[in-house]
Amino acid sequence: MAGITVVRMEGVTVGWADGVTVERAAGVTVAGRAASRWKGRQGLAFGRVGRERIVGVGWGVLFTAILAALIVGGSRNLQHFDAALVGYTFAVLFATFAITYRYSMWLQRPPTRVYWRRGWQVFFSPKYILRNIANWFRRVTADFALNRFIFKRSTSRGLAHALIMWGCILAFAITFPLVFGWIHFETVPGDVESYTTFVFGFPTQSFEIHSLVAFLVFHGLVWSSFLVIAGVMLAMRRRMRDHGAAALQRFAEDFLPLILLFAISITGLLLTASYTWMQGYGYDFLALLHAITVIFTLLYMPFGKFFHIFQRPAQLGVSFYKDVAAAEGMAKCRRCGVEYAPLLQINDLIEVERELGYRYETSAPGVEHYQRICPSCRRTMLGLAQGMVWGRIGSTGQHEAHSTVNR
Amino acid sequence: MPVAANMEFFIDPNRCIGCQSCVAACSECDTHRGTSMIHLQYVDRPISVQTVPVICMHCDSPTCAEVCPADAIKRTGDGVVQTARKPRCIACNNCVLACPFGVPKMQAEFSLMMKCDMCYDRTSVGLKPMCASVCPSGALYFGTREQIEGERPRSESINKFQFGAQTITTKVNMMVPKDSGTQHLDVLSAMDDEPAGRSGVLDSVFDDM
Numbered sequence: 001m002a003g004i005t006v007v008r009m010e011g012v013t014v015g016w017a018d019g020v021t022v023e024r025a026a027g028v029t030v031a032g033r034a035a036s037r038w039k040g041r042q043g044l045a046f047g048r049v050g051r052e053r054i055v056g057v058g059w060g061v062l063f064t065a066i067l068a069a070l071i072v073g074g075s076r077n078l079q080h081f082d083a084a085l086v087g088y089t090f091a092v093l094f095a096t097f098a099i100t101y102r103y104s105m106w107l108q109r110p111p112t113r114v115y116w117r118r119g120w121q122v123f124f125s126p127k128y129i130l131r132n133i134a135n136w137f138r139r140v141t142a143d144f145a146l147n148r149f150i151f152k153r154s155t156s157r158g159l160a161h162a163l164i165m166w167g168c169i170l171a172f173a174i175t176f177p178l179v180f181g182w183i184h185f186e187t188v189p190g191d192v193e194s195y196t197t198f199v200f201g202f203p204t205q206s207f208e209i210h211s212l213v214a215f216l217v218f219h220g221l222v223w224s225s226f227l228v229i230a231g232v233m234l235a236m237r238r239r240m241r242d243h244g245a246a247a248l249q250r251f252a253e254d255f256l257p258l259i260l261l262f263a264i265s266i267t268g269l270l271l272t273a274s275y276t277w278m279q280g281y282g283y284d285f286l287a288l289l290h291a292i293t294v295i296f297t298l299l300y301m302p303f304g305k306f307f308h309i310f311q312r313p314a315q316l317g318v319s320f321y322k323d324v325a326a327a328e329g330m331a332k333c334r335r336c337g338v339e340y341a342p343l344l345q346i347n348d349l350i351e352v353e354r355e356l357g358y359r360y361e362t363s364a365p366g367v368e369h370y371q372r373i374c375p376s377c378r379r380t381m382l383g384l385a386q387g388m389v390w391g392r393i394g395s396t397g398q399h400e401a402h403s404t405v406n407r
Numbered sequence: 408m409p410v411a412a413n414m415e416f417f418i419d420p421n422r423c424i425g426c427q428s429c430v431a432a433c434s435e436c437d438t439h440r441g442t443s444m445i446h447l448q449y450v451d452r453p454i455s456v457q458t459v460p461v462i463c464m465h466c467d468s469p470t471c472a473e474v475c476p477a478d479a480i481k482r483t484g485d486g487v488v489q490t491a492r493k494p495r496c497i498a499c500n501n502c503v504l505a506c507p508f509g510v511p512k513m514q515a516e517f518s519l520m521m522k523c524d525m526c527y528d529r530t531s532v533g534l535k536p537m538c539a540s541v542c543p544s545g546a547l548y549f550g551t552r553e554q555i556e557g558e559r560p561r562s563e564s565i566n567k568f569q570f571g572a573q574t575i576t577t578k579v580n581m582m583v584p585k586d587s588g589t590q591h592l593d594v595l596s597a598m599d600d601e602p603a604g605r606s607g608v609l610d611s612v613f614d615d616m
Contacts, residue, residue, distance in 0.1 A: 111476040111501060149518040153493075244437035247528030248489065308494035311477060315497040315518065318476075322500070335598060341504050349474060349504055356473050360507070362571030364595045370570045375509030379448040382508060382568075383420040383459030384597035389583050390421055 052108045060101035067096050075181025076201040087291055088179045091298040098302035103310055110355045112314075114348050119317025122324040132320050139316060156234055163231030164261065170224040222272055225265035232262045257305045263293040321345075333374035334367045335381075340374035409485035410530040413551050416539065417564055418462065419582040422546040425449075425458035429538035429547055436537050437528040438490065444512065444523040445538055455602035460546055462538060463488060463510045463523035464568075465578035471502035471511055471522070479520070486578040487527060491520040507570045507594070525579075560585070567591035 071089065075081040081089075107116050123132050142148045147165065151158030177183040177199075188194040188206050195214070196206040207213050216223075236258055239245050249255065267290035274283045300306065325342030333340050350371050353360055360370035367373060373381075427447055434443040448459040469488045472480035479495035480502060482488045491502070491511075498518040503511045511522040526536035530549075534540075539549035548555060555564070564580035569591050583589040 106478070109476070109478075111474045115476045115499065143518070149516070152516050153519070242437070244440065244528055247438060247531055248524075305494060311495060312497065314477065318497050318499040341500070345500070346504065349501060352474055352501075353470065353505065358470060358473070359572035360570055362595055364571070364598050367595070367598065370507065370573070370595070371504070375503060375506065376448070378507060378509035378594070379446055379459055379461045380450050381594050381597040381600075382461065382592075383423075383448065383450055383457065384600040384602065385592050385594045386420050386581060386583065387457070387602075388597055388600055389587065389589050389592065392587070 052105060055108065056101040056104040059104040060097040063100040064093055064097040068093060070182075071180045074200045078181065080184040080198070080201065081181035082178070085179045087295055088175075088298070091295040092176070092179065095298045095301050099307070099310055102302050102307065106311065110352045114352055115314065115318060115321060118321050118344075118348065119314070123317070123320045125324060128320075128324050128327070131323075135320070135323070136316070139319060143315065144313075156238060160231045160234035160238070163227045164235070165231075167224045167227030167231060167265075168261070170227070171221055174220045174224070219272070221268055225269050228261050228265045232258050232265070236262075253305055256300070260293065260297045260300065264290070264297060267293055331372070333377055334372045335377040336374060338374060338376075340376070346371055408531050409483065410487060410525065410527075411533060412485070414530070414533075414549060415552060416462070416465075416525065416536070416579040417548040417550070417555050417582055418460070418579060419546050419548070419562070420459040421582075422544045423447075423458045423460050424544050424546075425456060426543060428541040428543060429460050429462075432537035432541040433523070436526045438524055438526070439521050442512075442514070442521060444490075444521060446509065446512075450602035457602040460538070460542075461508060461510060462536075462547065462579065463525065464508050464575075465525060466507075467576045467578070470505045470507060470575075474501045474505040475499075476501065483527075485531075487525050487530075488522075489527065490522045490524045493519060496520050507568070507573070507575055555582075565589060565591060569593040569595070571595060 071081070072078060106112055122128065125132075147158050147162045150161045182200055184198050185195040186198060188196050193210065194206050194208050197204045207217075239249055239254060239258075245254075267286060270286050271283065271290055274281055274286055297306075301309075322342065322345070325344040329343045330339035331341050331343040331346040332338065350360075350369050353371065361368060362370055370378075425447065430443045430445050430447050433445045434441055436444070444462070446459075446461040448461055449455075450457040450459060465482075465486055465488045467486070469480065469482055472482060472488060475491075476499060477495045477497045479491040479497075480488060481492065496519050498513065498515070498520065500513055500520075502520055502522075503513050511520050513519075514521050526534075526538075530536055535549040536547075539547045542548070545558075552564075555562075559582065561584065562582040563585045565583050566577045566580045567590060568575045568577065568581075574591060581592060583592070
């Protein structure tokens with residue numbers, strides 16, 4: 001078996017001089033790993049897992065340290081840091097570490113690593129970069145900003161997701177810079193009716209505190225909570241009425257995120273209601289309650305459904321990979337001769353399967369690997385193979401071949 | 408609620424009459440309403456009427472899930488390999504290309520892979536999967552081992568499949584002749600095989616033409 005697969009594409013030279021081949025050359029056996037992965041990855045060699053974890057912790061520490069440095073620097077040595085928000089800050093720092101750690105562990109999985117590397121390679125390939133950049137803007141707009149692919153599943157799903165997503169983006173854009181001390185407001189000297197916005201300690205524009213702009217800006221979290229609550233209601237309605245969703249949904253994975261988003265929005269709105277109409281009644285308690293819901297969500301983020309926020313952009317890399325791979329040539333099925341998939345993807349998949357411990361290599365003439373046969377022929381052969389077993393029996397006279405009577 | 412341990416899926420493609428009932432019924436399953444997850448495979452349509460109803464075999468070690476870069480495919484404790492999780496699937500097509508049985512379907516417009524989940528909305532509450540409940544010829548059968556043994560005394564079931572050097576064990580069983588000594592089905596043995604009918608009735612028709 002060829003130990004190293006090198007795929008050359010015009011403009012992109014893709015090599016396998018990485019962990020994949022090095023490990024196989026070193027004789028690391030991963031047979032049975034695929035099965036054991038489902039049992040808590042018991043089959044993985046400890047050394048490898050240990051190394052993956054060290055890499056994960058390393059990236060986690062690095063990103064957390066960078067954020068901490070940005071908080072200290074951006075708030076001018078904590079001069080503009082609001083001490084009342086310190087709980088939020090530490091929750092964000094923890095979430096940063098945990099999300100980076102999980103992301104790093106995820107990227108080290110064989111299929112993910114291949115896509116990650118290939119995605120960047122094909123994106124910056126000189127031959128395709130202009131087309132890629134144009135497609136990048138198109139896809140970011142259609143898929144990420146407008147959620148078009150979710151709207152295609154159903155309008156209510158699309159609307160629910162878009163409302164929640166934009167509500168959260170707006171809320172994050174407002175709160176994170178405030179919590180980190182990156183943005184603060186000061187009255188304009190000699191004009192108590194105006195505020196100046198300071199970003200990273202640098203003065204930017206000023207505005208009147210009783211203007212419409214000020215009203216909209218200072219109630220930004222109210223508007224975002226309206227969006228989130230509407231989205232949560234739509235999502236919850238579907239989860240309570242749809243039989244398909246009812247069969248598959250789980251509390252921690254599907255309901256908890258909605259409950260958390262709702263709790264954050266409601267407690268946040270109550271804060272506004274308290275200081276606007278109730279002379280600050282119960283404000284301290286509400287502030288604490290709101291902080292608890294937000295901090296719990298931040299701590300939950302790396303573990304549950306919210307991790308898709310970080311995982312999902314990989315869809316972009318995959319789309320470029322598929323474009324370029326298809327343009328570079330298709331694989332033909334070794335049984336029927338029909339083009340069925342990009343050759344690059346098939347070659348990559350074979351390497352990934354080998355690394356995962358699968359042994360789909362065959363001795364059939366002209367088919368060195370089962371992956372070289374198209375899915376349609378696989379289905380056909382499944383039926384034919386069963387028919388052959390019955391046919392063999394039929395030819396020996398024990399049973400009638402292809403008869404469905406009494407068997 | 409998990410799928411009851413004593414209820415099993417048995418497939419017998421040789422019994423398939425190509426009626427498409429399973430395809431129609433499948434699209435009524437609540438977890439993927441309107442989209443059938445069954446491939447009713449025509450073995451060689453111009454010359455044979457042989458068809459193969461292909462459902463997910465629910466492998467013990469699902470290649471589709473292992474090669475998924477997004478961790479979108481999960482196998483539940485009762486051995487059912489679920490369809491891709493919607494927030495995670497990045498539509499890369501790896502699972503479609505890796506599945507040794509050719510099961511997953513890519514829904515390009517949704518950017519989502521979908522596959523048979525053994526009608527989890529039904530089987531998890533004690534009902535039969537849609538396809539098995541309508542199959543008129545018993546090619547798709549859902550019941551207890553005792554039931555099928557009673558109804559098909561000349562058959563037995565296997566759940567091991569050979570693809571080159573790889574053996575795959577599945578939750579779904581396939582019917583083979585009893586006492587034939589078949590321990591596993593070597594799928595690649597059919598690499599050069601031709602569908603039933605080619606060497607039979609239709610061949611004589613073609614010869615006359």
